[in-house]
Amino acid sequence: MGAMLERHGSLSDWAAFAASWDDLELDRYMGDGGRYRRRRHAVYSVAAGGEIRRAPHQAHYQDRAYNALNGGVARWFAPVEEAIGAGASLGAILGFCAALFGELSAARRAWRVEVHQLRIEARPGAAGLPTPEGVHRDGVDYVLVLLVARRNIVSGTTTIHDAGGGLLGAFTLTAPLDAALVHDARVLHGVTAVEPLDPGAEAYRDVLVVTFRGVGEGPAPVDPAASTPASSQPPGFKRSSSR
Numbered sequence: 001m002g003a004m005l006e007r008h009g010s011l012s013d014w015a016a017f018a019a020s021w022d023d024l025e026l027d028r029y030m031g032d033g034g035r036y037r038r039r040r041h042a043v044y045s046v047a048a049g050g051e052i053r054r055a056p057h058q059a060h061y062q063d064r065a066y067n068a069l070n071g072g073v074a075r076w077f078a079p080v081e082e083a084i085g086a087g088a089s090l091g092a093i094l095g096f097c098a099a100l101f102g103e104l105s106a107a108r109r110a111w112r113v114e115v116h117q118l119r120i121e122a123r124p125g126a127a128g129l130p131t132p133e134g135v136h137r138d139g140v141d142y143v144l145v146l147l148v149a150r151r152n153i154v155s156g157t158t159t160i161h162d163a164g165g166g167l168l169g170a171f172t173l174t175a176p177l178d179a180a181l182v183h184d185a186r187v188l189h190g191v192t193a194v195e196p197l198d199p200g201a202e203a204y205r206d207v208l209v210v211t212f213r214g215v216g217e218g219p220a221p222v223d224p225a226a227s228t229p230a231s232s233q234p235p236g237f238k239r240s241s242s243r
Ligand SMILES: [Fe+2]
Pocket: 131, 136, 137, 138, 189, 241, 242, 243
């Protein structure tokens, strides 16, 4: 994955990029009352010509129809630090996504991009839930989940499902730069809980999540969840987002 990213820029500031996960802020909007998720957020636009620009800081909003657990309110998260948001690593990552997702959707040339730095903490007797809502889709077109770090945790397995919830595949992001690329309009995804390996030591899973949603002309994204009968949904299924 590193070589693929470096075709679109440099990872020269990766150490500082990864270290910035040590300075995320507590997510206080958790509908389950959990205090195990830390994050920062930024919004970008990708123009038809490929220009990538950071947008003014704004809330992350999802309708409750997509996120029954945490939707329906404007959620203000701390902004991605300026140097990280304008840094080489994030530039390479966004450039890679813009090129790949652009090739996959020729009719959809401009994008609204949301970037989430996320840390899920695990404590003895209190597993951290990367996707507290269970199997879901994010309500966008494409998603990149890039592993930044795993420290002293077990599990955290990514699962991919068809529209009816049937398991299509499962894999675990274990090394920095391991990635999941999800065509969110077609499949559902989830991540299993993470638990500490050594209960006496700090334990967490750091990921970068980047979502791309087409704007302007182009076909509307398919929403497989919209046609999924409730009776065929898997346990834990909700039409919601992991963020
Ligand atoms: Fe998600």
